[in-house]
Amino acid sequence: MAYSTKVIDHYENPRNVGSFAKDDPSIATGMVGAPACGDVMKLQLKINAEGIIEDAKFKTYGCGSAIASSSLVTEWVKGKSIDEAALIKNTDIAQELALPPVKIHCSILAEDAIKAAIADYKQRHGN
Amino acid sequence: MKLPIYLDYAATTPVDPRVAEKLMQFLTMDGCFGNPASRSHKFGWQSEEAVEIARAQIAELVNADPREIVFTSGATESNNLAIKGAAQFYHKKGKHLITAKTEHKAVLDTMRSLEREGFEVTYLDVEASGLVDLDKLTAAIRPDTTVISIMFVNNEIGVIQDIAAIGELCRSKGIIFHVDAAQATGKVDIDLETLKVDLMSFSGHKTYGPKGIGALYVRRKPRIRLEAQTHGGGHERGMRSGTLATHQIVAMGEAFRIAKEEMHAERERVAVLRDRLLDGIKDIEQVFLNGDAVQRVPGITNVSFNYVEGESLIMALKDIAVSSGSACTSASLEPSYVLRALGLTDELAHSSIRFSIGRYTTEEQIDHTIKIVHDAIDKLRDMSPLWEMYKDGVDLGSVAWVAH
Numbered sequence: 001m002a003y004s005t006k007v008i009d010h011y012e013n014p015r016n017v018g019s020f021a022k023d024d025p026s027i028a029t030g031m032v033g034a035p036a037c038g039d040v041m042k043l044q045l046k047i048n049a050e051g052i053i054e055d056a057k058f059k060t061y062g063c064g065s066a067i068a069s070s071s072l073v074t075e076w077v078k079g080k081s082i083d084e085a086a087l088i089k090n091t092d093i094a095q096e097l098a099l100p101p102v103k104i105h106c107s108i109l110a111e112d113a114i115k116a117a118i119a120d121y122k123q124r125h126g127n
Numbered sequence: 128m129k130l131p132i133y134l135d136y137a138a139t140t141p142v143d144p145r146v147a148e149k150l151m152q153f154l155t156m157d158g159c160f161g162n163p164a165s166r167s168h169k170f171g172w173q174s175e176e177a178v179e180i181a182r183a184q185i186a187e188l189v190n191a192d193p194r195e196i197v198f199t200s201g202a203t204e205s206n207n208l209a210i211k212g213a214a215q216f217y218h219k220k221g222k223h224l225i226t227a228k229t230e231h232k233a234v235l236d237t238m239r240s241l242e243r244e245g246f247e248v249t250y251l252d253v254e255a256s257g258l259v260d261l262d263k264l265t266a267a268i269r270p271d272t273t274v275i276s277i278m279f280v281n282n283e284i285g286v287i288q289d290i291a292a293i294g295e296l297c298r299s300k301g302i303i304f305h306v307d308a309a310q311a312t313g314k315v316d317i318d319l320e321t322l323k324v325d326l327m328s329f330s331g332h333k334t335y336g337p338k339g340i341g342a343l344y345v346r347r348k349p350r351i352r353l354e355a356q357t358h359g360g361g362h363e364r365g366m367r368s369g370t371l372a373t374h375q376i377v378a379m380g381e382a383f384r385i386a387k388e389e390m391h392a393e394r395e396r397v398a399v400l401r402d403r404l405l406d407g408i409k410d411i412e413q414v415f416l417n418g419d420a421v422q423r424v425p426g427i428t429n430v431s432f433n434y435v436e437g438e439s440l441i442m443a444l445k446d447i448a449v450s451s452g453s454a455c456t457s458a459s460l461e462p463s464y465v466l467r468a469l470g471l472t473d474e475l476a477h478s479s480i481r482f483s484i485g486r487y488t489t490e491e492q493i494d495h496t497i498k499i500v501h502d503a504i505d506k507l508r509d510m511s512p513l514w515e516m517y518k519d520g521v522d523l524g525s526v527a528w529v530a531h
Contacts, residue, residue: 003442011439011442014510017509017510019515031512032529033528033529034528034529035472035473035474035477035513035523035528036472036473036474036528037473038436038437038438038462038473038477039436040512040513040528041512042512042515059510059511059512059515060510060511060512061434061435061436061510061511061512061513061514062436062438062439063436063438063439063442064438064439064442066436066439067439067510
């Protein structure tokens with residue numbers, strides 16, 4: 001179980017851990033995964049009127065790679081429009097963190113979390 | 128304090144320095160290196176004598192006759208020899224075997240192999256405590272049942288099965304009873320004169336001896352016969368051919384001698400440390416002890432920290448060497464089959480840690496462990512969406528999860 005230094009860095013110093021108030025209309029929430037599978041990710045995006053992601057927070061139940069993937073994603077989405085954020089691919093995440101093949105599902109989950117949060121935003125803003 | 132702290136004595140133990148000292152006397156030209164099977168010179172005679180002393184030391188720990196001890200390469204081989212050997216030898220009496228779902232893989236996989244040879248195997252469910260229910264075992268017995276294999280002490284959760292009662296049941300039905308005692312030697316009293324056990328597996332390295340050596344107890348009265356699995360020069364009464372590993376055998380003998388001498392004092396000392404550990408973590412919310420709370424060895428403590436995932440917990444506990452019930456490091460993401468057999472939910476099984484304490488564990492190490500565990504749980508729960516939901520009063524069972 002040799003983690004890359006980037007995974008260890010994100011695991012030991014996770015960026016943007018926390019939660020926003022769920023009922024705030026500018027907040028979009030995406031929750032993916034299942035406890036039975038050993039990982040659940042909650043990603044929240046604070047999106048302004050122009051559709052730009054101003055801030056992001058996450059909470060993750062899962063292995064070090066899952067925590068690192070979600071931490072990395074909160075850094076990447078900040079400042080992006082929701083359309084730009086939707087383009088983030090699991091392969092980019094896996095490459096940045098040098099995830100081994102057995103941990104690729106962590107990066108897929110992180111990509112799914114972004115998509116779920118955006119879908120939540122669009123649904124709530126009737127778009 | 129030296130880090131990491133070793134709390135994985137159930138995986139393996141370090142060799143006791145007294146044992147290592149002894150082992151080294153049986154290797155070089157200056158030492159006693161002869162082949163114990165060499166009958167024509169002093170080198171062989173000396174080695175044979177050393178092997179017989181070790182055989183007696185092992186027999187003494189379990190109150191058996193030295194002639195009932197067969198040396199093997201370890202408990203895995205002992206389990207294979209016992210189960211396959213007895214099942215095959217007595218196959219004309221029947222082809223049904225019984226074991227429990229929480230047995231070690233060395234028993235379960237041996238059973239699987241026998242299934243491919245045409246044997247039928249019943250894998251018995253255990254209670255939530257991890258213990259085998261005697262009535263359910265009785266109900267599983269058929270007229271063609273020939274061998275029952277139940278472990279003494281479970282390696283993951285440390286529960287002690289009622290070997291005496293199961294032995295009485297087996298004897299009354301004329302069924303051969305095999306017990307995997309790899310985790311039991313030096314931890315519980317074993318008296319094979321009173322226990323109705325026919326075959327018992329031992330390991331060197333779980334009891335401060337070296338790896339690569341083990342033994343199988345094969346009862347003489349009533350006599351149990353086995354089909355050999357390793358053929359050759361007919362060593363060990365024909366049951367296990369192969370030149371005896373004198374240095375390892377002598378070391379295992381010494382380790383078992385020390386175990387007999389010190390086990391009661393050691394058990395008390397380990398229990399004090401275990402209580403200290405449990406006391407130190409009991410104020411953490413949602414912590415569950417896995418396995419029966421009373422019928423257990425003090426050395427193995429398996430706990431689940433709800434809403435925290437096992438692999439990340441192991442990462443956070445990097446300064447302590449423990450093992451996780453969650454096998455997430457493999458691609459399968461499968462939680463421990465032992466914990467699943469106890470009826471634990473996937474989440475709890477994924478969140479389990481086995482702390483195993485032993486001969487060289489100190490109070491200072493336990494205190495440091497308690498602190499590290501607190502910090503890790505705080506950190507990971509702060510990060511856990513499941514913990515947040517639990518705190519908000521959300522019933523996690525009612526959430527429509529998207530499995531992946």
